[in-house]
Amino acid sequence: MRIPQQERSRATQQRLLEATVDCLIEHGWSGTTTTLVAQRAGLSRGAQLHHYPTKAALVLAAVEHLAARRAEEIRVEAAALPVPELDRAVELLAAAFTGPLYVAALEIWVAARTDALLRTALVPLEARVGRELHRLAVDLFGADESRPRVREAVQATLDLLRGLGVANLLSDDSARRRSILAVWTGQLAEVLA
C-alpha cells in the first residue's frame, strides 16, 4: 500500500503522454513509434498497451495533453506581463508559436490532414483552442472587438504568427521575424487605437 494505484496510474499515463510529445518534437510524426515512446517513458510495451490499447488512443490523449500544456504555457507567460503593452504582448505570443510545443502541434496537424481518425478528433478540439487563443490575444492587446476591423486584425496577427512559426521550422528566423513583427505591430496599433 505504498502508492495508491490510481495515482500511480495517472503518473504513468502522464509520463507516456510527455514521452509522446517529446518524440514528436525530436523525431516527428512518422518517427514517433509506440516502441520509442515506451522506451522514452521508461516503460515496457505491455504497460503502454495496458493504458493505451492502440496507437490512436495514445496520440489522441497526447493531443489533449499538448493542448492543455500549450494553453497553460501561454497563460503563465501572460500572467507575468503586468502592464498591457502591445509590443511585449505580440512578442509573448510569438514565442508561443516558435517553441517546441508549437512544432509538436504542427506535426499533429499535418498528420491529421491524411488521418481520418485524428482529423475528426482534432477539428473540434482545435476550434476550441483557437477560440481560447483568440480571447487571450484580445485580452493581452486590450482590444475592443466591437470596433470595426479589430477582430480581423487580431486574427491576422495570430495567423501571421502561425506562418512565421512555419518559416522558423527549418532554420532560425528570429532576426527576420523581429523586423516583420515590429512593422506589423505598428499597423496593429493603428487599428486598435
Add this chain to the structure above:
Amino acid sequence: MRIPQQERSRATQQRLLEATVDCLIEHGWSGTTTTLVAQRAGLSRGAQLHHYPTKAALVLAAVEHLAARRAEEIRVEAAALPVPELDRAVELLAAAFTGPLYVAALEIWVAARTDALLRTALVPLEARVGRELHRLAVDLFGADESRPRVREAVQATLDLLRGLGVANLLSDDSARRRSILAVWTGQLAEVLA
C-alpha cells in the same frame, strides 16, 4: 527504335515525380511509400529503383520538381493579371498558399525538420524559392522597396498567407480568410501608398 531512350527516361522520371507529389497530397509524408509511388506511376519497383536508387533520391528530385511547379503555377496566374490591383494580387497569392501544391510542400517541410538529409537539401532550395516568391510579390504589388516598412510589409503578407494556409489544412477556412485578407489588404495599401 521508336522512341529515343533519353526521352523515354525523362518521361518516366516525370511520372515518378508527379506520382510522388500526388502521394504526398493524398497520403501525407509517412503514407508516401516507394511501393505506392511506383504503383501510382504505373511502374514496377525495379524500374523505379533504376531511376532513383533510394527513397531519398526520389524525394529530393520530387522536391525540386515541386518547387518548379509551384513557381510556374504562380507565374502563370500572375501573367493572367493584367492590371496591378492589390486586392486581386493578394487573392492570387493566397490561392498559391491554399492549393494542393502548398500542402505537399508543407508535408516536406515538416518532414525535413527531423530528417537531416532532406533538411540540408531543402534549406538552400527554399531560400531561393522564398526570394523568388518575394520578388514576385513585390512586382505584383507594384511595391517600392526603397521606402520604409515596405519590404517588411510584403514579407509579412507572405508569412500571413503561410499561416492562413496552415489554418486551412484541416477544415475549409475560406470565409474567415477572406475577411482577414480584406482588412489586411487595407493595411498593406497604406504602407505601400
Add this chain to the structure above:
DNA sequence: GGCAAAACATGCAGGCTTGACTGTTTGTTT
C-alpha cells in the same frame, strides 16, 4: 492472510517498407 483486479513485463506473429538481386526487353553503337 488470501483473493481479485489493476499495473507492469516479456515474447511473438503478421503486415509493411525498403533496397538488393536476377532476368527480360528495348534502344544504341560499331
Add this chain to the structure above:
DNA sequence: AAACAAACAGTCAAGCCTGCATGTTTTGCC
C-alpha cells in the same frame, strides 16, 4: 548483325511497427 547499355519487371530477405497473448508483481479489499 552483333555486342553493349539502358529501361523495365518480378521476387526476396532483413528490419521495423503494431497489437496480442501470456506471465509476474503490486495494490485494494475482505
